[in-house]
Amino acid sequence: MAGVGIGPGSAAGPVARMAPPPDLPPPRPVPAERAGEEVAAVLGALRDTAAELERRAAETTGSAAEVLAAQALMVADPALGDRAEALIRQPVRDDGGEGTDGPHALAAAFGEFRAALAAAGGYFAERVADLDDLRDRAVARLLRLPMPGLPEPGHPYVLVAADLAPADTALLDPSRVLALVTERGGPTSHTAILAKALGVPAVVGCAGAAQLTNGRRVLVDAAAGTVTADPAPRAVAEAAAREQRRRGRAAAVSGPGRTADGHPVRLLVNLGAMRELADGAAADSEGVGLFRTEFLYLDRETAPSVAEQVAAYREVFAAFAGRRVVVRTLDAGADKPLPFVTAAGQAEPEEQNPALGVRGLRTAARDGGKLLADQLAAIAEAVRGTDADVAVMAPMVSIAREAAEFAGRVRAHGLPLAGAMVEVPAAALRAAELAAACDFLSIGTNDLSQYAFAADRTLAGLAALLDPWQPALLDLVRMTAEAGARQGRPVGVCGEAAADPELALVLAGLGVSSLSMPPASLDPVRASLAAHTVDDCRGLAERALAAPDAATARAAVRTATREG
Known part of the structure; x- marks a missing residue:
């Protein structure tokens, strides 16, 4: 398979297998005189579900605790219980007939909330899976059925x-799975x-x-x-x-990324939340290649103050003293909508396709550019007194003029290194002009794949098109790396592609000078590079580029590395 x-x-x-969600029983009418009893059972199921999630959150730490606590808040939302109660007490017929039973009222209430999130799109639509999981847990509790979730076979x-639902993956134990x-x-x-x-x-x-x-x-x-x-x-x-x-190979190699003949490929970590800071800083890396700053802005009604940002950035810079930290400025819009960015009067009345709308650097023009100005001021203040080697890059740069204007704003704040992300084909096609306008380029393969193949990242049915081994995507990487080399500018990759040990060889062969990834991927990628010369990597890149599709490219490289 x-x-x-x-x-x-x-x-x-x-x-x-994951325990399946409960099946709803056939609908049963609820007479008016029994509605109070039905409502009490539903509200009790919601309370118990929230309490169980809170208990599990208290038993763990870090990201797992945060995910579970957030789910507990969602299921405890009074609006959810109120809607279920209204469905139970509201007669199905105008003549005063019976209302909806508890399980179906719960499912319908969750369904309405689900539809609202799905319609909102982006970050909110990603929470649909959370609601489905919470619905299944609450219904199972109401029906006294086994709770869906992770199995416990005893081995x-x-x-x-x-x-997989977030509440389950948050507690997944890699020693058992x-x-x-x-x-x-x-x-x-x-x-x-x-x-x-x-x-x-x-x-x-x-x-x-x-x-x-x-x-x-x-x-x-x-x-x-x-x-x-x-x-x-x-x-x-x-x-x-x-x-x-x-x-064994992964454990035997440490230190800076190098090919077998000493060609440097800087290995960095991705950082997307403060809870990831301790593990990221402890990893054997040369710094941070992608510091996502959206966590400071999400789930808020107003933008964070400069002081709030300074405190967070300073903590990160201190943890990576003496190492590189590449800060990506706010990447709002599309899958990360922010009310204070897309509020009435600041955005188009409605974006029919948010992924192609006002997102990334384009949000910097909103509100006179205050969001970007505040963020750059906070970064500049935070870096004072630290030993971190801080660089700043802009997301969703499309043309060279945007890169040049961004670089000018970065330097005006006293920050010496400004870069541009290459996430749209136009940027890759004119990478030489972008590179000339700033100090470095960083390729975001996730979005670059989405736009190059006109394939929504969130659609599982299009996963094959989003495979980072697609030769057309590798062509765009090669084009960008070669353009950067001509301008004397380093070009890194910070998308999911960087974490693949075999694809890392291809990327190095295409001229990529740094790779940024989750900490757990560092050792395998480091070992893979250390086992091959840069000429080996160039030969593997040629094989991948010559392939007709992603599967063939992957197989050709794997065969060559195993033969070698």
Whole structure:
């Protein structure tokens, strides 16, 4: 069975499927005199679900605790209970007939909230999966059915699911879960990002996984993007030997990224929230290649003050003293809408396609550019007195004039290094002009794939087009790296592609000078680079570019590296 492989390595073990969501029973009428009892049961189920999530949040720390606490707040929202109560007490017929029963009232109330979030699009639409999970938990509690979620078979297992809910993945234990397999999802999905962060092999978007049953033994090969049911003992043994060799190579190499003949490829970490700071700073990296600053702005009614920003930035810069920190300015819009940016009078009345609307650097023109000015002022203040090597880059740059204007604003604040992200094909096509206008370029392969292939990042059905091994995407990377080299400007990659040990070789061969990734991916990528010369990397890049599609490109490089 084929899907999109995520992360390095492979694992074999018995399948344990996620417990399925509860089925709603046939509707039953609720007489008016029984409505109070039905309402009490529904409100109790919501309270108990929230309490359970709060308990689980208290038992863990970091991102897991934050995810669970946020879900507890969602299910405890009084508006949800009020709507369910209204459905129970409201007669189905105008003649005063019976109302909706509790389970169906709950499902309908969640459904209305779900539709509102989906219609809002972007960041809010991503919360739809959270609501589905909360609905299933509340309904199961009301019906006294087994709670959906992570299985507990009593032994290590390969987790198989249609998809994974945040409340479950937040508590996933990599010592128990050997690998992840999901029917849905793509290379930038929640599950894919989680798998990379944990260093667990995964195959997502694997439709054939629907036929896998509990206890059935499978071999998950993330590098190949395959799941083999009932594998032969010899195949399992060979995969285990390869995995042991891979882990040994990864553990044997440390320090700055280098090819076997000493060609430098700077290895950096991505940072998207303060909770990630401790692990990121402790990792064996040369700094931060992508510091996403949106966490300071999301879920707020107003922009953070300069003082708030200074405190956060200073903490990051102190943690990475002596190392590079590349700060990406606010990337609002599209999947991260902000009320104070897109408020009436500041935005178009309605963006029919937010991904192609006012986002990234384009938001800097709003409100006289105050958001960007405040952010640059905060970065400049925070860097004073620290030893971090701070650079600032703009998201969603389309033309050279934007890069030049941004660089001018950065330098006007006393910050010496200004860069531009290459996330749209126009920027890659004119990369030489962008490079001449600023100090460095950073390729965001996730968005560059989306725009190059006209494929929405959130649609699992288009995952194959968003595969970072697509030769057309690699052409854009090559074009950008070559243009940067002609201008004497470094070009990095900070998209999901940077975390793939084999694709890292191709990127180095294309001329990319730095790779930024989750901390768990550093060692495998470092070891992969250390095992090949820069000429090896260039040869592998040629193989990938010559391939007709992503699968062929990946297979050609894998064959060449194993033969070597």
